[in-house]
Amino acid sequence: MNQQGQPGSAIEETLRVVGDRWSILLVRAGLRGIRRFDDFCDDLGIARPVLTERLRRLVKFGILERVKYQDKPVRYEYRLTEAGLALSPALVALVRWSEEYSQEVSSETTLVHAPCGTELEQAFWCRSCQTTFGPNAVKGVGLNIEA
Amino acid sequence: MNQQGQPGSAIEETLRVVGDRWSILLVRAGLRGIRRFDDFCDDLGIARPVLTERLRRLVKFGILERVKYQDKPVRYEYRLTEAGLALSPALVALVRWSEEYSQEVSSETTLVHAPCGTELEQAFWCRSCQTTFGPNAVKGVGLNIEA
DNA sequence: GAGACTGAGTTCGAAATCCGAACTCAGTAG
DNA sequence: CTACTGAGTTCGGATTTCGAACTCAGTCTC
Structure with a gap:
């Protein structure tokens, strides 16, 4: 009864975004002040390609934002948005x-x-x-x- | 910093159990009164082999229990335990x-x-x-x- | 200015997981 | 005898995940 084309209920959609082993832990790391790629990597022990994909997805769904924090070697970090912070009750x-x-x-x-x-x-x-x-x-x- | 042999924090352990696209939805279905294999299957649109594995895992971790509800053709259903019900705030x-x-x-x-x-x-x-x-x-x- | 280092990723091939569709198996109903 | 029900299992193919090694721009150290 639940074709992939259909939207499903809101929570199904949500779990398609944060319903994996890492996303919630990334939010938790964000709440602990972690913002940089390598720090997420070291803190969680997540594989780099998976981290890349997760960060992109969380950005895409408005939970994190990718912010430039330095110019000369241009570097970005990931910060929780308001929506990301709003996950804290669930966490x-x-x-x-x-x-x-x-x-x-x-x-x-x-x-x-x-x-x-x-x-x-x-x-x-x-x-x-x-x-x-x-x-x-x-x-x-x-x-x-x-x- | 997070070898697979190590336990990690409690929430990491927890997300290894319920941190996938289906487990939380199974708990939600349980709260809605769904208890039988085929009903979970139809309700969520989950593939049968995956459902089998998830149910077993949730039983193993004390979130569901497998209860015989009929003898002649012996049949089992899955009910939320106290621990399973306790997931409702997160849900x-x-x-x-x-x-x-x-x-x-x-x-x-x-x-x-x-x-x-x-x-x-x-x-x-x-x-x-x-x-x-x-x-x-x-x-x-x-x-x-x-x- | 050569070599090491830093941060943020990519690329790779092997292993695990996911999927739908079809099958099994015991028992019941017509 | 045939069809049906409920709870799975088996199958092969597609997708995801993994760790390890590599890239690439810029910077720091000597």
């Missing part, structure tokens, strides 16, 4: 899940509320009710969370 | 991002706060401060969000 959710459920390497808590240092809790916020709530109270077309 | 974050930034198919709002119907806002919650806050106030080892 945080994944990091949290990893900490709780990943079988490898029981890691310590690595995400905290900066002002007070308390371990982070993720929630949703309803502007009109002025309350936070968990995923159980989310209702959506194509996503009905129960149990 | 919701991705759906939200998709709605806001994905270039394809300007979709309507599909995620709302069930009790009141208001469009969903995502945030973090600090138990000790009793406040919600955005990703800017998150500080973490290996994840420093600024800007």
Whole structure:
């Protein structure tokens, strides 16, 4: 029911862009301040040709931008756009899940509320009710969370 | 700096499991109530051998469980475990991002706060401060969000 | 001004993964 | 006896991924 010509739902499109082993890690590296080709390469251990292709794709979809930072030997670096930064909730959710459920390497808590240092809790916020709530109270077309 | 023998951070491990085009969509399908092989197949348009391998991997990592639901012709179905359900915040974050930034198919709002119907806002919650806050106030080892 | 170095990529061939289409296999229904 | 269902498996070909080595412009060191 899902021909390749058809657009599919928005999330399918999104996962076609960031749904691979590297893209999310590239965004995470970007959040950690990494911007240059060789630094991405060293940090992630990604193969260079794959990095080239991923960076191009993330630029194409508006998650990174390629910025000239020096002229004489002309050099470019990659910075997160607003859309790229907006992926941080998804990234945080994944990091949290990893900490709780990943079988490898029981890691310590690595995400905290900066002002007070308390371990982070993720929630949703309803502007009109002025309350936070968990995923159980989310209702959506194509996503009905129960149990 | 990231040999394949080494464990890497928890999120790298996690993305090795769910970081592909299909796994997250399988979880989403699970949340929509899909449980059977052919239904996953039809719903996602995934190739059967790939589906076989993904289901096995998700079972192996505790995200799905394979449950016998009938005896005479013995048949199994796949259900989300607690860990699988716990991926919903990440999924919701991705759906939200998709709605806001994905270039394809300007979709309507599909995620709302069930009790009141208001469009969903995502945030973090600090138990000790009793406040919600955005990703800017998150500080973490290996994840420093600024800007 | 010769040689080493830097940053951002390309090129290469081997290995792994993905794909659709067709097949299997046990059991049921007509 | 034939058709159908559900959950896969098998096949060969196309695509993607990999590490290692190479390129290329400019700069730095002696």
